[in-house]
Amino acid sequence: MKLQQLRFLCEIADQEYSFARAAASLHTSQPGISKQIRLLERELGIDIFVRHKGRVVEVTKPGAQVIELARNVLREAHRVKSAATEFLVDDAGQLTVAATYMLARYALPAVYRRFVQRYPKVRLSLVQGSPDRVSKMAASGEVDFAVTTRYADLEFEGLLIDYCVLPRVLVAPKEHPLLGKRPITLKDIAEYPLIRLGRHRMREIFGRARLIPQVVFNDLEADIDVIKGLVVAGLGVAIMPEIAYDARHDASLRAVPVGHLFDPHICCIAVRRNHYLRGYMRAFIQLLAPHLSRDAIGSGA
Numbered sequence: 001m002k003l004q005q006l007r008f009l010c011e012i013a014d015q016e017y018s019f020a021r022a023a024a025s026l027h028t029s030q031p032g033i034s035k036q037i038r039l040l041e042r043e044l045g046i047d048i049f050v051r052h053k054g055r056v057v058e059v060t061k062p063g064a065q066v067i068e069l070a071r072n073v074l075r076e077a078h079r080v081k082s083a084a085t086e087f088l089v090d091d092a093g094q095l096t097v098a099a100t101y102m103l104a105r106y107a108l109p110a111v112y113r114r115f116v117q118r119y120p121k122v123r124l125s126l127v128q129g130s131p132d133r134v135s136k137m138a139a140s141g142e143v144d145f146a147v148t149t150r151y152a153d154l155e156f157e158g159l160l161i162d163y164c165v166l167p168r169v170l171v172a173p174k175e176h177p178l179l180g181k182r183p184i185t186l187k188d189i190a191e192y193p194l195i196r197l198g199r200h201r202m203r204e205i206f207g208r209a210r211l212i213p214q215v216v217f218n219d220l221e222a223d224i225d226v227i228k229g230l231v232v233a234g235l236g237v238a239i240m241p242e243i244a245y246d247a248r249h250d251a252s253l254r255a256v257p258v259g260h261l262f263d264p265h266i267c268c269i270a271v272r273r274n275h276y277l278r279g280y281m282r283a284f285i286q287l288l289a290p291h292l293s294r295d296a297i298g299s300g301a
Contacts, residue, residue: 003077005040006070008033009048013067017049017056092121095281098134098146099126101223103267106243107164108147111287119280138270144281146270147288157273163289164267166241169255171231178237179254186211186261193236195227202239202262228253241265 008022012033015021019037023030041048048063049056059067099108104126112124127137131148138146139158150160170189172178181188190211197203197215206213216236217227224244231238232252239262245255269285271277277285286292 001040001043002036003074005036006073008036009040009067009070010074012037012049012056013059017059019056091119091280093278093280094123094125095284096125096127096143097284098137098143098148099128100131100134100148101128102241102244103147103149104128105224106241107267107288111284114287115280115284118283122280135270139272141272141275144275144277145272145285148268148270150266150268158275159271159273161269161271161285161289161292162266163269163292166243166265166267167257167259168239168262168264169242169245170237170239170258171228171245171250171253171255172237173231173234174252174254176237176254179256181256183260184256184258189213189237189239189258189261195230195236195238198239205262 008026011022011026012019015025019030019033023033026033037048044066046062046066047060048066050058050060097108108126112126115122116124125143127134127143129137134143134146134148137143150162170178170184176192178184178188178192186206186209190206190213193214193216195215195217197213197218203213214236217230224240227238227240228244228250230236239258241264242255242257245253247255269289
């Protein structure tokens, strides 16, 4: 069975079972079409058309079903060809990125701006979520890749490419007593309300020092802007990646380094295995992490 035979078959049906009109429409010969349809009928073991005195007068019941299936096959074949063509034209297509709230807000906007300038024909989509959620989306193929943070209990069977280390700072309202401490200690922090401690690793750090932090709003999603709003309102202090603090925009807040107390955020790109990364997808990653080599990114995972 050949696609050409199915194409002939559908055209004959479209031309009201006229082999002559089908041949003219497809710019081929009528005997050639007749031969191919006979070969197809012989292979399938059925008559597709009802013939009377050498002329086709109607389609058989199984023939009607074969024509319907043939149309589906030709549609799918067209989709395959279109997909292949899209990959050959590497400045157009679709790119869907998942990112944690913090990275979507503070790391990706500048990358998106430069990417859009370079690839205006690529349709961009951004999905936000927790590290768990965006990693699962990358693993399932819902997105092309995820920009997330690595932590000890992160389960991901694909490829995790570390690309950035973000030191932590403690953010507090101006004139807060903690801002005058040098160096700041875990005991100092434990004396004040702390907004959203985060993962178990940070609790362990306080635990080893035999301290119990006064954690408030710990059920919040990791939306840094919301957390900073609560800090501005005087409801506590917060520990966050340094990238999320901007002295110009966060004029009512101050930040002090706490890298000596807490591990930094390890930012990574999560890509599912056997996922083909098109040229513009690799370009996006290199805009995000210019130091990564092409081999580190790869053509896929």
